[in-house]
Amino acid sequence: MKHPSVRGCSAIVLAAVLTFGSGAVAQAASAPATTPATTANPLDFYITPASLPANNGDLVRTEPSVFYVDPLKTIRAQASVQRIMYRSVNSSGVPVAVTGTVMVPYAAWTGSGPRPLVSYAPGTQGQGDQCAPSRAMATGEEYEGIFIAGLLARGYSVAVTDYEGLGTAGSHTYMARESQAHAVLDATRAAQRLGNPQIVPGGPVALAGYSQGGGASAAAVELAPQYAPELNLKGAYAGAVPADLPAVGRNLDGGLYTGFLLYAVTGMGAAGGLDLSPHLNAAGRAKLAATDNECTLQSIASSGFLNTAQLTVSGQKLSSLLELPELKTVIAAQKIGNGRAPQVPVLLSHSVLDDVIPYDQGRQLAKRWCGAGSSVYFDVTAGATHIGGYAAAIPQAFIFLERRFSNRSAVSNCWLYG
Incomplete structure (x- = not known):
């Protein structure tokens, strides 16, 4: 294990997201007072076993966990929370153990059909094992917690991967296209294999993420038809995609x-x-x-x-x-949209004022995917900086997911980019 270090939340990020997510906070404020079971050493959960199950997405182990939206632990999500370890495969085709979190809202699903599942790809967390989202969510220090709470407030189950090597053995293969895509798709499979009746195998699934997570979501939606064809994938939201490293x-x-x-x-x-x-x-x-x-x-x-x-x-x-x-x-090999394209509708979002991932990355990816015949809506925002682009993308992301899960027709502006 890498040594622990301080992890904090950006007040700017939280303030920006709270502007769009106050309903999510209100619904997350009161949860049952039960506490998850703990082991003598909580980090034992992350130790990779000597052998892994046979299939990608198979569960290695699970344990109850908790999701606090804020670092003061005043807002606990109204959801059952399970920490998971599951089998995936890295960019070299080697099986690896990956950890993550699966959450199911306590509130009944009021939409038509089975409760949807969103497989959420986190943005940049760091390289240390202590940075794993499954650890940060339990302490209220996950800076994307408000958006995740917003997904739960809309009734969706949520699976959040930690990616390869973040929390578990080995280096975190930051920005490795295939490894990240596999981790996202296999987290979806693992969630469907938990045995929770609220997550139905074959139920509707969508992918979502921003920044590193946008790259992972985009890579996953490209690979899904070959890698996980059994998933009932409805669409993907990918914000500020680092498509060309x-x-x-x-x-x-x-x-x-x-x-x-x-x-x-x-x-x-x-x-x-x-x-x-x-x-x-x-x-x-x-x-x-x-x-x-x-x-x-x-x-x-x-x-x-x-x-x-x-x-x-x-x-x-x-x-x-x-x-x-x-x-x-x-x-x-990490380039997204290089001879591959989604077969389900995608929402791409990018700010023209992004100071981290140049806007042209998103525009060129939209052109490549549209040219390949995909259904793409490229949402151009003017959110100030990379953080502002994150906040500016949220309203359209929630609208897109709602439309995909209600089987409404996809909106495309490929006529601008095809």
Whole structure:
């Protein structure tokens, strides 16, 4: 296990999301007073067993958990909450154990048909094991908790993956397209195999996520027809998708979110089985090792506006490593919309003022998917910065999910991008 560190919530994010999610908070305010069973060491749950079940999505173990929406633990979600460990497979086809959380609202589903399930892909959490959403949700420190509570308030069951290596053994393969897609889809399968009568196998499913989660949702909706064809997938919301990593890396280098580039160097190296340490000097190796134990806010504070040329043997910026021949092949495999396209409707959202993932990433992905015949609505917002884009996307995301689960016709603006 990586050592614990401070994890916090961004007041800016919470304030922005609360503007759109006050109903979710109100419905989450009062929950039964029961507490989940605990083990002698809560971290024992995350230890990977010597052998895994036979099929992707099969459950390894489960335990009761809890979801607090706020760090003061004053708002507890009105839902049954289970922490899960399930089998998935990484980008190299190797079976891995992944953890996550499954939640079912206590309130009866009043819509038509079975209760829908949303498989939610979290945004950037960090690289340390303590950053796993299943741990943060139990302590009220998951910065996307308000949006997740909004899904529950609308009556949907929710599965939230921790991704490969976040909480469990090994490195978190940050931004590894296939690994993240598999983790999202297998979390859906695992939720349907829990035996909860409110999550019906074959019931309606949608995917959702923003930023790293937008990339995971987009990758998952592309792969679903081949990887998980049995899922009754209705659609996917994907916000601020980092669809082409080299451009994102160059944009991050030296800015406030330089820590995310450090995550990507570790994640891509792990996904490709590459040792990049010969390209780093002593300061670079020490910085990468330290960042591997940090969560998002800690990395923003420790690496914001860092001159990454001080970390490399060549004296070039860290983003230059993305052009190394051995890493370039790995990076190229992460491109979303590269010969693959969704077979269900998708809502893409991106702010023209995004300071983390350039707006053109979303526009070009919309063009690629529309050109392949997919049903895409590209929602262009003017949310200030990456955080503002997150908040600005929320109303359309909820409307999109409601329309997909009520089987209303999909809206597409591909005529603008096809």
